[in-house]
Amino acid sequence: MSSTVTYRTCPRSGLQFEGQAEKLMIANAFVAVVFLLIGGILAIGVALTRWPAVHWLAADTFYQVLTAHGIDMLIFWIIFFEVAVLYFCSSTLLRCRIATPKIAWLAFALMLIGAVTNNVAVLQGSSSVMMTSYVPMMAAPSFYLGLILFAVGALVACFVFFGTLVIAKRDKTYQGSVPLVTFGAITAAIIAVFTITSGAIILIPTFLMSVGIVKEVDALAYRTIWWAFGHSSQQINVAAHISIWYAVAAIAFGAKPMSERVSRGAFLLYILFLQLASAHHLLADPGVSTAWKVVNTSYFMYFAVLASMIHGLTIPGAIEVAQRKKGLTKGLFEWLRKAPWGNPVFAGMFISLIGFGFLGGISGVMMGTEQLNMIIHNTIYVPGHFHATVVVGTTLSFMALTYFLLPVLFRREMINPGLAKLQPYLFGLSMYFFCLVMMGAGTLGVSRRNWDMAMAGATLPYEWPGAAYLMMGLVGIAGIAAIAGGAIYIYITVGSLLWGKKLDSGAVSPRFTPIPPTAPTAVVQGYGSAGFAAPGTFALAMVFLAAFVLYYFINWKYLSQVWGLS
Amino acid sequence: MSAILPPSERLWWKHPLDKVEGAWIAIAFVWCMVMFFMMVGWHIYGKQNLSPETYRTKPEMFAAKAQAMVDKYTVRTETNDKIPVVHPPEGSDVYLIARLWSWWPIIELEKGKSYRLHLTSMDYNHGFSLQPTNINIQVVPGYEHVVKVTPNQSGQFSVVCNEYCGINHSTMVGRVYVK
Numbered sequence: 001m002s003s004t005v006t007y008r009t010c011p012r013s014g015l016q017f018e019g020q021a022e023k024l025m026i027a028n029a030f031v032a033v034v035f036l037l038i039g040g041i042l043a044i045g046v047a048l049t050r051w052p053a054v055h056w057l058a059a060d061t062f063y064q065v066l067t068a069h070g071i072d073m074l075i076f077w078i079i080f081f082e083v084a085v086l087y088f089c090s091s092t093l094l095r096c097r098i099a100t101p102k103i104a105w106l107a108f109a110l111m112l113i114g115a116v117t118n119n120v121a122v123l124q125g126s127s128s129v130m131m132t133s134y135v136p137m138m139a140a141p142s143f144y145l146g147l148i149l150f151a152v153g154a155l156v157a158c159f160v161f162f163g164t165l166v167i168a169k170r171d172k173t174y175q176g177s178v179p180l181v182t183f184g185a186i187t188a189a190i191i192a193v194f195t196i197t198s199g200a201i202i203l204i205p206t207f208l209m210s211v212g213i214v215k216e217v218d219a220l221a222y223r224t225i226w227w228a229f230g231h232s233s234q235q236i237n238v239a240a241h242i243s244i245w246y247a248v249a250a251i252a253f254g255a256k257p258m259s260e261r262v263s264r265g266a267f268l269l270y271i272l273f274l275q276l277a278s279a280h281h282l283l284a285d286p287g288v289s290t291a292w293k294v295v296n297t298s299y300f301m302y303f304a305v306l307a308s309m310i311h312g313l314t315i316p317g318a319i320e321v322a323q324r325k326k327g328l329t330k331g332l333f334e335w336l337r338k339a340p341w342g343n344p345v346f347a348g349m350f351i352s353l354i355g356f357g358f359l360g361g362i363s364g365v366m367m368g369t370e371q372l373n374m375i376i377h378n379t380i381y382v383p384g385h386f387h388a389t390v391v392v393g394t395t396l397s398f399m400a401l402t403y404f405l406l407p408v409l410f411r412r413e414m415i416n417p418g419l420a421k422l423q424p425y426l427f428g429l430s431m432y433f434f435c436l437v438m439m440g441a442g443t444l445g446v447s448r449r450n451w452d453m454a455m456a457g458a459t460l461p462y463e464w465p466g467a468a469y470l471m472m473g474l475v476g477i478a479g480i481a482a483i484a485g486g487a488i489y490i491y492i493t494v495g496s497l498l499w500g501k502k503l504d505s506g507a508v509s510p511r512f513t514p515i516p517p518t519a520p521t522a523v524v525q526g527y528g529s530a531g532f533a534a535p536g537t538f539a540l541a542m543v544f545l546a547a548f549v550l551y552y553f554i555n556w557k558y559l560s561q562v563w564g565l566s
Numbered sequence: 567m568s569a570i571l572p573p574s575e576r577l578w579w580k581h582p583l584d585k586v587e588g589a590w591i592a593i594a595f596v597w598c599m600v601m602f603f604m605m606v607g608w609h610i611y612g613k614q615n616l617s618p619e620t621y622r623t624k625p626e627m628f629a630a631k632a633q634a635m636v637d638k639y640t641v642r643t644e645t646n647d648k649i650p651v652v653h654p655p656e657g658s659d660v661y662l663i664a665r666l667w668s669w670w671p672i673i674e675l676e677k678g679k680s681y682r683l684h685l686t687s688m689d690y691n692h693g694f695s696l697q698p699t700n701i702n703i704q705v706v707p708g709y710e711h712v713v714k715v716t717p718n719q720s721g722q723f724s725v726v727c728n729e730y731c732g733i734n735h736s737t738m739v740g741r742v743y744v745k
Contacts, residue, residue, distance in 0.1 A: 259581055294605050310591060375702065459737075460672075462724035533586060
C-alpha cells in the first residue's frame with residue numbers, strides 16, 4: 001500500500017514511530033485541538049448566558065451556540081484525538097507500520113468534511129436542535145449528513161487500527177500478548193464500532209426524513225437508538241482515557257500493572273456491559289418496562305461500575321508499588337506526597353483520575369439508578385455529571401498526554417513550561433468546582449438547556465429559590481476559570497508547534513526494531529496472594545467508598561420525600 | 567513489565583493477585599450488589615416508582631380526552647388567557663397536554679389522594695419537571711404515559727419544561743395546585 005516505510009526511534013522516549021502513522025497522528029491530534037478551540041470559544045457564550053447576572057446571548061444565539069459547543073466538544077474534539085490515540089497504541093506501541101495509510105487519510109478526510117459540514121449547518125442557524133437532535137424537531141439535512149460522514153470516517157479509522165494490529169502480529173514485532181494500554185485501546189475500538197453503527201442506524205433515516213423521503217421516525221425509537229450512539233460514544237472515551245492513565249503511570253513512574261489479569265478482566269467487563277448504560281437516558285421515558293430499565297441501567301448488576309472501581313484502584317496502586325520500590329515507603333502516603341506534582345503529565349492524569357471517580361463516577365451511578373433518576377433527569381445535574389466524566393476525565397487526560405507527546409511525537413520543546421505546570425491545576429480544579437455547583441443547582445431542580453431561568457414572558461412563571469441563582473452564578477464563574485485553563489493548554493500546544501525549539505528526530509531506519517522479548521520468569525507462580533502492596537491506595541479507596549455510600553443514601557432519603565408515584 | 571510493553575510473563579493470567587486488589591474487588595462487588603438490589607427492593611417497599619403504563623396516542627385523541635375532562639371538572643379560570651383550572655375527583659384520570667409552549671390546563675389536586683396523570687406531547691419532546699418538589703419525567707410525542715401521583719404536600723407547584731423544545735422553551739411553565 002504505502003510507497004516508502006521508514007521508522008524513527010525517538011531519542012527521548014525510546015518509542016519508535018513509523019513515518020505515515022506519525023503524520024496521521026499529528027494531523028488527527030491537531031484537528032482535534034482546533035475543534036477544542038472552537039468548542040472552548042463557544043463555551044464562553046454558554047457560561048456567560050447561564051450566569052444569571054450576566055445573561056449575555058439572545059435566546060436563538062444561545063441555543064445555536066449550545067448545540068455547536070456540545071457537538072464540537074463531545075464528538076469532534078474527542079474522537080479526532082481518539083483516532084490519534086488508536087494509531088499510537090497500535091503502530092507506535094507495537095512498533096509496526098500502519099495498515100493502509102491511504103485509507104487512513106481517507107478516513108481523516110471524511111471526518112474533517114463531516115465535522116465542517118455539521119458546523120456550517122449549525123452556524124447557518126436552522127439546526128439549533130442540540131447535540132441529541134430528538135425527532136420530530138428537525139435540523140437542516142446537512143446537519144445529519146455531516147454527522148454521518150464523520151461517523152463513517154471514524155468507523156474506517158477503527159478498521160485501520162484493527163488492520164494495524166494484524167500487521168504487528170504477522171510481522172512479529174512483539175512477542176506474547178499486546179501491552180495493557182493497547183488492550184485498552186482495543187476495548188475502545190470495539191465499543192466504537194458498536195457505537196458508530198448505532199449512530200448510522202438512526203441518523204440515516206433521520207437524514208432521509210429531513211429531505212422528505214422518509215415520512216416519520218418514531219420519537220421513542222429515535223431516543224432509544226440515538227442513545228446507543230450518544231452514550232456509548234462516551235464509553236469509548238472511558239476506555240480510551242483509562243488506557244491513557246495506565247500509559248502515564250508507565251511513562252512517569254515505570255509502573256507496571258499490579259496484575260495484568262485484573263486490569264484486562266476489567267476492560268473485558270467494559271466490552272460486555274458498558275453499552276447497556278445508554279439505557280439510563282430512558283429511565284424517565286414512557287413505553288419502556290421496569291425490568292428492562294433495572295437490568296440495563298445497572299449495566300447488568302453494575303459489572304461495568306465494578307470495572308471502573310477496579311481501574312480506579314489498580315492505577316494509583318501501580319504507581320504506589322513503583323514509588324515504594326524507589327524507597328518512598330514512609331507511612332501510608334509518602335509515595336503520593338513525593339510524586340512529581342510539577343510534571344503536568346502526571347498532575348493532569350492524577351487530577352483527572354480523582355475527579356472522574358469522585359465526581360463523575362458517583363454522580364453517574366445516581367443518575368443511572370432507576371428511581372433516583374426522577375429527581376435528576378434533565379436537570380442541570382446531568383451536564384454537571386458529564387463535565388466531570390468527559391471534561392475532567394477524558395479532556396484532561398488528553399491534555400496530560402499532549403504534554404508528553406509534544407517533545408516525543410511533535411518533536412518540539414514546550415514553550416513556557418512554568419505555565420504548563422499550572423495548567424492542569426487551574427483547568428482541573430475549576431472544573432471540579434464547576435461540576436459541583438452544577439450538580440448543586442440540579443439538585444434544586446434547575447433545568448439544563450434553558451436560556452432563561454427567570455422565565456421572562458411566561459404566563460405562569462416559577463421563581464427558583466435564591467440558592468439556585470447563587471449556584472448558577474458560581475457555574476458561570478467556575479466555567480470562565482476553566483475556559484482560561486483550556487486557553488492556556490491551547491496556547492502551549494499551538495505555541496510549541498509554532499515557536500518551540502525543534503528537537504532531534506532520532507535515527508531513521510527503513511526497518512522496524514522489534515520489541516525485545518523480556519526475560520521469561522523461571523517459575524510462574526500459580527494463583528495466590530502476593531502481599532498487601534499498596535496500603536495507601538487501599539486507604540484512598542475506602543475514602544471513596546465511604547463518600548459513595550453516604551451520597552447514595554442521601555439521595556434515596558431525598559427521593560423518599562417527594563410525591564408518591566406508582 | 568510495564569503497561570506500554572507486552573507482559574513479560576507469557577502466562578500473565580497465572581500471576582498472583584495482590585491482597586489489596588482482591589479485597590477491593592470483593593468489597594466493590596458487594597457494594598454493586600447492594601445498589602442493584604436497592605433498586606429492586608424500592609419497587610417492593612418504596613413509594614416513588616415510575617409507572618411504565620403507556621399507550622400509543624395521537625394529538626387529536628388526547629386533546630379530545632383532555633377537553634372532556636376540562637368540560638366536566640373546571641372550577642375557575644386564571645390569567646388573562648382564561649386557562650381553566652380543573653379539580654378532578656380522587657382516583658380519576660387527569661390529562662395534561664404539553665405543547666409549544668405551554669402546559670394545559672391548570673390542575674388542582676388534593677393532598678394525600680391519588681390520581682392517574684396522563685402525559686403526552688402534541689409536537690416535540692417536552693420535559694415534565696414538577697417544582698419545587700423536583701420530579702422529572704420525559705414527555706414523548708405519540709406516547710401517552712400514565713403515572714399515578716399522590717401529592718404529599720399542599721401548596722402551589724409549577725411544571726417547568728426541561729426538555730429543549732425551541733426558542734420559547736424557557737417560557738413553557740404550567741401550574742398544579744394541591745389543597
